[in-house]
Amino acid sequence: MVEFAVKVEDLVKRFGDFVAVDHIRFQVERGEIFGFLGPNGAGKSTTIRMLCGLLMPTSGKGKVAEFDLMKESEKIKQVIGYMSQKFSLYDDLTVTENLHFFGGIYGLSGPSQRQREKHVLEMIGLTELRDRITRTLPVGWKQRLALGCSILHEPSILFLDEPTSGVDPISRRNFWSLIQQMGEKNVTTFVTTHYMDEAEYCGRLALIYQGRIIALGTPSELKVKTLAQGLLEVECDPLIPALDLLKREPWVSEAAMFGDALHVIGREGVDLVQEVSRILADHGIHLKRIGWIRPSLEDVFVSLIEKEGER
Amino acid sequence: MKLSRTWAISKKELFHIYRDRRSLALVILMPAFLMLLFGYATTIDVKKVPMGALDRDRTQESLFFIQRFSASPYFSLRTFVQNEKEMTRLIDEGRVKMGLILPWDFSETIKAGNMASVQILVDGTDSNTANIILGYVQAVARQYTQEKTFEKVARLGTGHLQLPVEGRTRVWFNEDLESKNYFIPGLIAVIMSIIGVLLTGQVIVREWEKGTMELLISTPVQKGELMIGKLLPYFFLGLLDLSLAVCMAKWIFQVPLRGSVVLLFLLSSVYILTALALGMIISTVARTQLFANQMSMIIGFLPSFLLSGFTFSISNMPSWLQIITYTVAPRYYVTIVKEIFLKGVGFSFLWRETLVLSGMAAAGLWVVTLKFKKELR
Numbered sequence: 001m002v003e004f005a006v007k008v009e010d011l012v013k014r015f016g017d018f019v020a021v022d023h024i025r026f027q028v029e030r031g032e033i034f035g036f037l038g039p040n041g042a043g044k045s046t047t048i049r050m051l052c053g054l055l056m057p058t059s060g061k062g063k064v065a066e067f068d069l070m071k072e073s074e075k076i077k078q079v080i081g082y083m084s085q086k087f088s089l090y091d092d093l094t095v096t097e098n099l100h101f102f103g104g105i106y107g108l109s110g111p112s113q114r115q116r117e118k119h120v121l122e123m124i125g126l127t128e129l130r131d132r133i134t135r136t137l138p139v140g141w142k143q144r145l146a147l148g149c150s151i152l153h154e155p156s157i158l159f160l161d162e163p164t165s166g167v168d169p170i171s172r173r174n175f176w177s178l179i180q181q182m183g184e185k186n187v188t189t190f191v192t193t194h195y196m197d198e199a200e201y202c203g204r205l206a207l208i209y210q211g212r213i214i215a216l217g218t219p220s221e222l223k224v225k226t227l228a229q230g231l232l233e234v235e236c237d238p239l240i241p242a243l244d245l246l247k248r249e250p251w252v253s254e255a256a257m258f259g260d261a262l263h264v265i266g267r268e269g270v271d272l273v274q275e276v277s278r279i280l281a282d283h284g285i286h287l288k289r290i291g292w293i294r295p296s297l298e299d300v301f302v303s304l305i306e307k308e309g310e311r
Numbered sequence: 312m313k314l315s316r317t318w319a320i321s322k323k324e325l326f327h328i329y330r331d332r333r334s335l336a337l338v339i340l341m342p343a344f345l346m347l348l349f350g351y352a353t354t355i356d357v358k359k360v361p362m363g364a365l366d367r368d369r370t371q372e373s374l375f376f377i378q379r380f381s382a383s384p385y386f387s388l389r390t391f392v393q394n395e396k397e398m399t400r401l402i403d404e405g406r407v408k409m410g411l412i413l414p415w416d417f418s419e420t421i422k423a424g425n426m427a428s429v430q431i432l433v434d435g436t437d438s439n440t441a442n443i444i445l446g447y448v449q450a451v452a453r454q455y456t457q458e459k460t461f462e463k464v465a466r467l468g469t470g471h472l473q474l475p476v477e478g479r480t481r482v483w484f485n486e487d488l489e490s491k492n493y494f495i496p497g498l499i500a501v502i503m504s505i506i507g508v509l510l511t512g513q514v515i516v517r518e519w520e521k522g523t524m525e526l527l528i529s530t531p532v533q534k535g536e537l538m539i540g541k542l543l544p545y546f547f548l549g550l551l552d553l554s555l556a557v558c559m560a561k562w563i564f565q566v567p568l569r570g571s572v573v574l575l576f577l578l579s580s581v582y583i584l585t586a587l588a589l590g591m592i593i594s595t596v597a598r599t600q601l602f603a604n605q606m607s608m609i610i611g612f613l614p615s616f617l618l619s620g621f622t623f624s625i626s627n628m629p630s631w632l633q634i635i636t637y638t639v640a641p642r643y644y645v646t647i648v649k650e651i652f653l654k655g656v657g658f659s660f661l662w663r664e665t666l667v668l669s670g671m672a673a674a675g676l677w678v679v680t681l682k683f684k685k686e687l688r
Contacts, residue, residue, distance in 0.1 A: 052529050054687045074531065074685070082529035086522045090323065092330040097323075104319025105530045133330075149526075 005030045005157050005188035006051060008062035008069070013046050013055065020046040022211035023060070028190055028204075030156075033183050035202030036192040037301070043211040044192035045085055048161045051190065052082045065156060081150030085161040085192075087142055091135035095126050095145055098134055099152060106153035116152055124148040124178065140171025147178060151187075158182060160191040164198065176201050196298040205297075207304060214304050219297055226303055227265060227295045229253075232272050234262040234280075235289040242285050251275060254303055263299060312535050320532070320540025324514070328544060338510065342552045345502045346559045350495055357443040359387045363407040365398050366391060372418035376429075377411060379455055385447045398432065408434045409444050421459065495566045496652035497621040499556045500645040501612075503579065504619075506552050507586020508593065508611030509604075510545040515594035515683065516603045528685040538679055542587055549583040550576070560652070569655030575648070578661060581668045582644040586611070588675025589640070595682045615641035640671050 006028035013021040021043040028034040036044050049055040051064055053073025062069035064076045089098045099120065103113045121127045124144040134142065143163055150158060160179070164172040176198065179189055183203075191202065199205050200219050207215040207222070215222055236242050243262055246255040251272075254265040266272035273290055280287050295303075328335055364377050381388035389407055392398050398410045410432035414420075420427040431448050435441040518524035527537070553576065560566045568575075590607060597603035616622060618632070619641035625633055636642045643664035650656045658665070 049687060053685075054525065054529055056686060077529060078531040080529070082526065084522070084525045084529070086525070088522045088524075088526040090327070090523060093323065093326050097326055101319055101323045102530070104322070105316055105527075105532050107313060107316065107531070109315050 003030065004028060004063070005032070006034075006062070006064050006190060008051075009060060011047070011050065011060035011062055011069075012058045013043075013050060014058045019211050021050070021057075024206075024208070024211075024213050026206055026213060026216060028157075028188060030188055031183060031186040032203045033179060033189045033191065033201065035199050035205040036190065036208055037194070037196070037199045037202075037205050037297075038192075038208035039194060042208045044194075044208055045161050047208070048082075048159050048190065048192055051076075052080060052159050053077050054082075079156050081153070081155035081158045083143075083146050083150045083158075083160045083163050085165065087139075087146060089134055089142070089146055089149060092133065094131050094133055095121075095137070096130045098145060098149055102149040103152050108153060116154075120148045120152055123181070125174075138171075140167045140175070143167055143171070143175060144178070147175070151182065155187070157188045157190065160189065162192055162194070164193065164195065172198070196296065196301065199297050207301060209305055209308055214308055215300075222297065222300050223295050226300045229266055229268060229272075230292050231295040231299055232264045232266070232276065233258070233289075233291055233293045234264055234276055234287070235260070236262070236280055237286045237288060241283070242280060245279060245283060245285075246276065249275075249279065254306055256302060258299075263293075265303060312533060312539075316532055316536045317540040317543075320537055321543045324541055324544045328548070338506070338548055338552065339555070341509075342502045342506055342556050343559065345505070346495075346498065346556055346563075349498050349501070350491065350559075350564050357440050357447070358384055360385060360409055360440075360444055360447075361389045361407045362386045362409040362411060363390050363392050363398055363401050364388060365393070365395065365410065365412045367415040368413050368417035370418040372421060373413045376413065376417070376455060379451050380411060380448075383447070383451065385444075402432060402434050405434070408440070409448070424463065491564055492566050492653065493649075494621075495560045495564050496648045497619070497645050499553070499560060500582075500619065500641055500648045501615045501621050502556055503549065503553060503582060503644070504586055504615035504641045505608075505611040507549055507583055508590040508607045510548060511542065511587045511590030512593050512597075512603045512607030512611075513600055514541045514545070515591065516597045516600050517594075519598070519688075520600055525687060528687075534680045534683055534685065538591065538676060538683070542584075542591070542676075545587055546580075546583060549587065550580065553579050553583070566652060568652055570651035571655075571657070574658060574661075575651045578647050578651070578658075578665055578668075579644075581665055581672060582640065582647070584672040585640045585644075585668050585675060588672050588679065591679045592675060592682065595679050614639040615645075618642060619645040621645050640668060643667050 004027045006026075009025050010023045011021060011025070012019065012023055024043075024047065036047065038044050046055065050057045050069065051062070053069075053076045057069060065079045067075040067079075069076070090101070093101065096117070099117050100113075103117060108116060121130055124147060126141060126145060126148070129137065129141070134145065137145065147160070147163065164175050167175065172195075179191065180201070182189055193199060202219065204218050205216070205222060206213045215226060217225060234242070239257070239260070239262065243255055243257060246252050246262065246264055251267050251270040252264060253267050254263075256263050264272065264276060266275070277287060277290060362380060366373050366377060377388070380386045386409065390401070392401065395412065398412065401407045402410055412430040412432070414428065414430075417427050417429070429452065433441050433444050433448075515524075518527060557568070557572075557575070561568050589610065593603050593606045593610060597606060618636045618639045620636070621641070625636050625642070628636070647661050647664050650661060
């Protein structure tokens with residue numbers, strides 16, 4: 001029994017001069033929901049494709065299940081389920097035909113195949129629609145079918161590449177409850193997303209930016225570690241001059257607009273509430289409310305990326 | 312290789328074919344359409360050539376000679392003209408293809424026992440037709456001369472004249488020298504070449520272009536299973552097209568099928584595999600469906616049409632081109648179909664062609680599995 005479902009070290013993927021994935025290193029535990037969070041083009045899909053054996057890494061090493069990433073990609077393919085970013089089922093086939101095809105491809109047959117198909121159809125809630133041509137399904141249902149096709153053969157690791165992009169919020173929530181169900185069955189899920197709210201569902205998260213992992217931990221760890229000083233929310237009027245003002249102060253490490261308020265992070269050892277109140281008053285800006293808040297992942301992410309930019 | 316996986320692929324392809332009615336119709340109607348088009352268009356029998364006559368002699372004898380032409384199925388006498396200028400105009404305008412000019416002393420010369428000269432004008436714009444017309448003209452003239460000679464000898468009463476040599480020709484395999492009997496079997500081979508390459512020319516590249524290949528290569532499916540699974544449904548479609556073409560040849564074009572139907576289908580199966588494998592190679596190498604389609608048309612059509620011996624006899628080609636023809640599969644298949652149709656030969660005469668085609672099919676599939684990578688490109 002290997003303790004890790006995925007383990008990579010110094011994984012690199014270059015496309016010509018472009019380094020898509022730059023020496024990343026992480027481990028995914030069995031049964032964990034591991035999130036890969038990052039903006040478009042950060043290297044999320046490239047990483048997941050390397051882990052699924054679809055792209056050969058330029059260098060580095062890694063293991064998926066107990067198989068070597070560089071040498072045993074065909075063995076990896078037997079124990080994983082993959083859902084690609086772009087919908088890639090056959091849209092001229094019906095729901096059942098798609099399920100049946102992938103069941104056959106994964107070597108299922110006979111009564112056990114029928115039983116699995118029935119079970120999966122119920123799980124993804126498409127039993128009623130099983131004879132519909134896939135093309136005619138709404139996006140959210142297509143994604144559920146894609147998930148269904150990838151779990152038919154009961155893989156031990158599931159790789160989902162932006163499974164909910166373009167899906168409405170309710171369908172997204174349904175989808176995540178399915179992923180959590182899989183987690184309860186000790187299936188490891190590796191999921192990429194650029195939705196911050198979804199990242200909260202993950203057991204652990206890796207933040208990836210420009211091909212590098214810039215932070216890794218549970219969502220609350222990330223919040224505490226990154227924004228240890230805390231996050232100050234300031235409501236004032238007018239907003240923009242206040243933002244410009246704060247950005248110029250040396251004791252402010254970060255100031256950003258967030259809705260109709262400002263989020264401010266101070267340097268260590270600064271009494272932020274007092275300083276902010278003072279400077280706004282000096283410049284005749286009306287302060288409506290000021291208070292410490294719990295940072296969201298988005299704050300964490302924005303903060304980390306800004307730090308990266310400074311480096 | 313797992314049969315269940317191969318079958319899963321085949322079944323999926325069948326669904327694609329079944330759901331895509333337009334392509335299915337195309338696959339079935341295309342051979343029928345090509346058969347009719349080529350079958351009627353490529354006939355090189357020249358019949359009812361429009362002719363004009365300028366009879367300067369105006370005697371019983373000259374009229375009799377002209378009738379020799381007009382009464383035959385090969386010529387149809389359109390008009391008598393008064394002078395050479397008018398004849399030239401008719402030929403220029405394309406209203407007649409052949410002009411017959413008899414001199415004023417035609418009958419006199421013959422009666423005197425001398426050789427009469429007859430002028431024949433042939434429109435040579437279509438050299439093939441012109442050649443055939445010339446052949447007919449000479450045959451008519453020769454026969455006329457022969458008859459006259461016999462008449463003369465009989466009149467002189469010197470007994471019975473025997474020609475020194477008489478060639479008694481008998482044409483084998485295509486007794487009536489009907490060009491369709493020669494063309495249609497070759498046409499079947501050409502059509503199967505085009506259809507075969509076209510059928511599989513899309514199957515791989517389409518999955519890349521639609522994005523479905525990404526998921527497919529993330530599964531444990533093996534390359535061999537994928538290729539064989541994809542090939543099978545199209546193989547049977549190919550057999551369907553073949554049956555259609557053979558039936559049309561036999562019942563619409565009335566081409567005699569002298570050999571064994573079973574042998575024809577068996578050896579054709581080998582060729583269909585070769586053509587499908589070629590299509591697969593195109594589909595594997597091509598990056599877009601459009602490119603694959605164009606390649607399929609060119610690669611499926613040109614060699615089978617030009618280098619197979621279907622339109623142009625291989626033995627008349629320059630030797631370097633003859634060598635090239637050995638590398639194109641249709642060459643062997645054209646031979647197989649023609650031999651079975653017209654000569655009715657058995658396998659003992661065709662094993663070499665079959666062997667070459669089998670080798671080509673195997674090599675083709677080998678190249679496909681070599682070129683296809685279960686990796687994103």
